[in-house]
Amino acid sequence: MDTGGSAVRKAVFFKGLLFLIPALFLAYFYFYPLLRMAGLGFSGIWAGDPGLARFFGSRDFVSVLAFTFWQALLSTLLTLVFALPGAWVWARFRFPGRGIFALVVSLPFVLPAVVVAAAFLSLLGPSGILADLSSFLFGRPLYLEDSLILVLLAHGFFNYAVVFRIVGGFWARIPESVWEAARILGAGSFRSFLHVALPLLAPALLSASLLVFLFCFSSFGIILMLGGPAMSTLETEIYRRAMHLFQLPVATLLACVQLILNFAVIFVQGRLEKRFQTALAFSGKPENSLSHGKKRLPVLLALVSGTIMALPLSAMVLASLRVGDSWSLAAYTQLFRESGDGLFLISPAAAMGHSLIFALASMSVALLTGLCAAAFLSRSDLRGKNLMETFFMLPLATSAVPLGLGFILALHWPIDLRGTPLLIVMAHSLVGFPFVMRVLLPAFRSVPKNLMEAAMTLGASPARTWRLVLFPLVLPAVGAAAIFAFTISLGEFGASLFAVRPELATLPVSIYRYLSHPGALNYPKAMAMGVWLMVMTAGSFWLLSRLMGLMKTRSTQDEK
């Protein structure tokens, strides 16, 4: 039997480990490369780089900053307008195809920007479906290219899931009695929305809006591919200045501005989310309050919303089936037949294999680090815990360019990791880590503290308490986090901008390569790979819902 002192020491050691694992991970793979990069940039600033005056002295900087805000704001508003009806319908009504609806609107969020952009172009672009249709109907092609509208639409499409999940999830857990009370007191549906729903939903709404704003503010691929070369946001300007013009001082200052703004948004968003999660404590079981589809309006709304979201995805499927001027499955049959030269252009099947391996490996890393971070933050009584949480969340919206360049600059010590597959895994894990933590934190916080204390007092070691008490309680959330990290890695694209081994290309990178190669079959092939990626993602989500269902039935059985 251990003495009390060693048990305490063990607990302290355990807590320290929980902190150290994510902290070291972030310190080495995130803060160290970024600081090295910033050091180089600031030494240029110190030396009086002439590019600085040319950029910050002109109106360029102000117009870039203003435009970045402006497009992010418009995108957020559009996403809200677009996604709120869907969230409402899903949260309050039972209707046929409710699960499929939730799947369709959630898919775009984890698709890589290359695929989303290609899908939009095959729908609305110069040789897209809309152009064909309109020239057939009106004798004149209608299309969009290099335009703000295209960017806004793609942002709305992409971020629908954020609003849908956060607001819809919250909405579903407000008990029916609240709406009944409003109705009994004579409030019409509009008034009950304005005076009851809106104030209740406000924290969730604000939190979702901030996240969408953050993603649109630092959006990269969509701006680059749909906005054209004249469109410039902070993120694309950092990319052009650092990667192509090698104006590191300018890029560093821009990245600092962006990082500070991101930090502020994440901090506020984190506080807000904590508030509405405690507010949720009063809620009942979500499914109980669902009304059956007696009204036509909700079903119609779901249909319209779902169709709009499915349009770009179906455009992609159509484009994958269209070879030249005829319909064919050639793109799909070729996917597994073609071998590539094995050096610079690898076969789609090999790319798929790489994607799976990288996704599994980075899921494990993100899960391990995220689990530790969430466990530490939920148990810690430290002051400045909120600040620490914000620091942990920072990789959520950091510009890929300074980080990638920082990898090249910094990660040759103690062993040279550059150009190894491990670096790709780590880059993917960095993107997945904040999501894992976000999903796990509420689950950890909802575990009653005295439950753990009771187990400890009864003589269980910290590890045993974890395994027997805490872990079973948070397991569903861990499953959800794992699948999140897995799908995020599947869709990750930014790492391919940097010196990488072409024979280790992932699916999104291959899609990009095939998109920009001539040949009648390469475009449909790229689209077919996009469809595959979608199927793999949808499959993971399906698995997730089964997993959650399983957990739920098990826990209800336990209650009985």
Next chain:
Amino acid sequence: MVLYKIISVLLLLCSMAFPAMAADQVLRVMSHDSFSMDAAHVRAFEEAHGVKVRFLKASGTGAALNQAILSRGKPMADVFYGVDNTFMGRALEADIFLPHASPLLENVPDHLKLDPSFRLTPMAHGDICINYDKAWFAQKGLQPPASLKDLLKPEYKGLLVVQNPATSSPGLGFLLATVDAFGEDGWLAFWEGLRKNDVRVVASWKEAYWGHFTAASKGKRPLVVSYGASPAAEVHFAENKPEKSPTAAITAKGTGFRQVEFAGILRGTALPELAALWLDWMLDKPVQEAIPLSMFMFPANEKAELPEVFQRHAVKLEGTGGLSSERIHAMREVWMDSWTRAVLR
């Protein structure tokens, strides 16, 4: 214990992800996206020298060089392929290459040997110029433009697509061609005129050629900034090898820019001898003769024989410009900033 289990699973996954931490010597070659080479040639080098060759690729010409400069002293590779004469000043100033006077340089014409310190070895060259869609112009009964100035005429309004010089090396080459043709006082006015004449700017060569050029896409622009060898590529990749190329290049004096591509041994490499062997091997006849059809550029080695499709359809400029690489290096950023303001903002 959960932790240990996770860690062991993780280790297992890692060992799966990195099969055979390669016991043999590995020569690492870093380059840009457009670099390509016959896999059989690479295998032959590997067998001849008992090494493994591994490639690293990073987006465009400029971006790849910038990454090589960032890793100065601690290079990620042993050899770098793809510094061109628009960026050679930056590469030489950063001093990231070791000198290597290849004996094969005697087969390279003097106008390509731009680095007297032998840190950069010329490997290939190609002329950046305007290509046009022959069928489109024939159908409209319009003559293709004969000079850059012609592009400002109303009949050529809305016909040209160019690349952003900040993100594309043909784009930068074409900007330099205009500086050369109109002088440092006149070139911006030319671009303002082009903008009024509805020039279209895109980010990359691929987007311009395969996205907007009428002869190679469903696009709407019959004039594109490309290479003198592009007409040969049109014939080479066509399914039913036509007698004549559907496109042609404008090669009059003062309409284009000659791009020279170099390779070098990265300073700090552990394998300088092997890297030197690679350079000599790349400059030798077999690889040089494969360059035209793998990268659509002319080989630097004059002894290399051109493939037939190149002899018949690839063209060179009638006279190249007088901008020195020092001048380009000194002014590149200023010119690009002025260009961005005049054409995009």
